[in-house]
Amino acid sequence: MTATERPVPNYPFGPPEGLNLNPTYARLRTEPLVKVEMPFGGEAWLATRYEDVKLVLADQRFSRAEAVGKDVPRVMPPIELETSILSMDPPEHSRLRKLVAKAFTARHIERLRPRTQAIVDELLDRMIAAGPPADLAESLAWPLPMTVICELLGVPVEDRGRFRTWTDQILSLSGTEIDQTEQARANLDGYLAELIAQRRVAPTEDLLGQLVLARDEDDRLSEEELVAFGVTLLVAGHETTANQTGNFVYLLLNQPELWQQLVADPDLVPAAVEELTRFVPLGASAAFSRIATEDLEIGGQLVRKGESVVVQIASANRDDAIFDRPDEINLTREQNPHVGFGHGVHHCLGAPLARLELQLAVGTLVRRLPGLRLAVPADDVAWRVDRLVRGVRALPVAW
């Protein structure tokens, strides 16, 4: 059969199963881009190889902004409407990113280390005092990044119950819940608008306060952008790290030799965080569409102007052209240029913060609870479903 006769497969290739990467990707990596039928909006090109994924992510001829407000191929039911930083191209994207980039540089994030360590310790004090078994997701993985991003932005941490529910609803992939998704987004926008209004009465020095000044004094972003930016920072600031913390600890406890390796040599923790970032297919599937703004060839495949391309980061991170024995977790891997935080202008703004939180969470567990183990068989750990990112529903542990 020739390529043109081959039927276009439905994407994703099956429901996510725990942290397993669908084996179809390994097969597809032998070819350039392939056409897939997305759950909504029709066909897209899917990039699975490391070099192709990086090219699509870094090349300005693939536009995120062109996907806004259109029925483009996608995995989320609603059409992307709001202009958030995630869906902007340079120079608009650069204008917004610059406003907060300084606060998220590795050097500035390093200053949060003592406070973040204190939060980890307080959370673990409480978990240890209550005694085993404990749900590590609720005891540590969720409250840690939630508390840190709240303090950084200036969002009252007491309100976290409210916006966690809205965040959950916004990031749902279930096609029957579009009304609920839109309502949740409206609630979250309204909540941020309230916090912004408070800052106009009583200015604050937190990140949200700085953004309000950038709007009111320098007109560097619109009111709509200000609200959307606050929402994005709050949501992106905790959801991914919370899920990743649970995923990392699950993998380490499921392969006790890895856990023991860290207990024996805690200096490996930063490298372990990089390796697990490479290994975990955090995104349930390829997600955000990019639109080609001109005809171009990528990996030998012609992509026509106007066509959509989606990239599978997790597949790129398993490309054996780059990584030796890519399907194994190797905590002492020497070359690890993974794209777990993305690549190009949308490279995760919060990557230094995520690294700090993950290193302190894993590092403190290894030090304080070296006997940590899963309190249930690994197969009984339940996974969240219909989500953009993978994560445990709960992670029962004992020590």
Next chain:
Amino acid sequence: MTDTRWRITVDHDVCIGSAVCAGTLPSRFKIVNDKSVPVESDIEPDDDVLGAAESCPMEAILVVDAGTGAVLAPEV
């Protein structure tokens, strides 16, 4: 017109190859072997380069006034 020139350097011990710079300003930065490299290191003043330097998550991009050596980006 001014004769002022700027010099761009990227510290490869610090650069993580995120490509925020090269994605933002492909005319000024490119990624070679997973590290950012200025397309030209000696340039006429260009405020977009300061923006790219300020957006580097690692603050690996240094922009100086070639004549005086004054640091233009990143801000401390």
